[in-house]
Amino acid sequence: MDDTTFRISEIFRSIQGEGPSAGSPAHFVRLQGCGVGCHWCDTKYSWDAGGGRAMAASEIWNEARALGDAPLLVVTGGEPLEHPGLAALLGLALERCARVEVETSGIAPPPLCHARLFYNVSPKLPAATPAWERSWRASAAWVDEPNATFKIVVGDPPDADDALRLIAAHRLPAARVMLMPEGLTDPAVRSHAQALAGLCLEHGFRMSPRLHIWMWGAKRGV
Numbered sequence: 453m454d455d456t457t458f459r460i461s462e463i464f465r466s467i468q469g470e471g472p473s474a475g476s477p478a479h480f481v482r483l484q485g486c487g488v489g490c491h492w493c494d495t496k497y498s499w500d501a502g503g504g505r506a507m508a509a510s511e512i513w514n515e516a517r518a519l520g521d522a523p524l525l526v527v528t529g530g531e532p533l534e535h536p537g538l539a540a541l542l543g544l545a546l547e548r549c550a551r552v553e554v555e556t557s558g559i560a561p562p563p564l565c566h567a568r569l570f571y572n573v574s575p576k577l578p579a580a581t582p583a584w585e586r587s588w589r590a591s592a593a594w595v596d597e598p599n600a601t602f603k604i605v606v607g608d609p610p611d612a613d614d615a616l617r618l619i620a621a622h623r624l625p626a627a628r629v630m631l632m633p634e635g636l637t638d639p640a641v642r643s644h645a646q647a648l649a650g651l652c653l654e655h656g657f658r659m660s661p662r663l664h665i666w667m668w669g670a671k672r673g674v
């Protein structure tokens with residue numbers, strides 16, 4: 453399976469900026485290709501499935517580890533679930549890494565379950581993309597995956613109302629929901645976060661930071 457190739461957008465080592473492991477040093481492997489089309493996407497360079505470079509799984513891990521140590525590997529995109537070989541790739545990652553996280557919009561059920569494999573699932577709100585419903589279709593399977601955290605990006609109205617409605621309709625457990633303020637600048641993230649604080653307090657959701665925006669702004673490879 454090491455011979456299976458994947459289109460890779462970028463490999464780098466940085467600080468996990470979002471979700472339950474925010475603040476942890478991490479290797480990032482960004483897979484190329486995404487058809488979800490969020491208008492606020494900060495990695496539009498990863499959308500073209502034919503972009504990036506072809507790499508075998510073994511080459512991917514070797515390149516990541518050559519960057520130095522980290523306790524966490526983040527497989528992100530693009531949309532990792534659009535890669536049919538993802539389960540095998542994650543299996544190989546688990547042989548090499550203490551903790552693996554996958555950033556996904558949740559368009560398909562979990563490809564692999566493992567005690568050290570975690571999913572940051574970001575189903576989309578209607579204002580984000582015309583394809584938003586696609587990211588909720590497998591929500592029941594993600595609710596059944598205890599290592600899945602739902603990280604929902606919330607911006608201007610009506611996002612907050614839509615988030616509450618969809619969280620309830622899909623029975624997402626509040627303790628596993630994180631609301632993440634939308635924005636590509638620190639003032640925009642802060643403004644949305646202040647608007648979301650009350651919802652977190654009222655419903656028992658967590659707030660996800662966007663540390664990479666706070667530290668570096670909308671910059672690639674950090």
Ligand code: SF4
Pocket residue numbers: 486487488489490492493494495496498529530531557
């Ligand atoms: S699913 Fe992720 S990579 Fe794809 S468009 Fe949305 S934010 Fe960007």
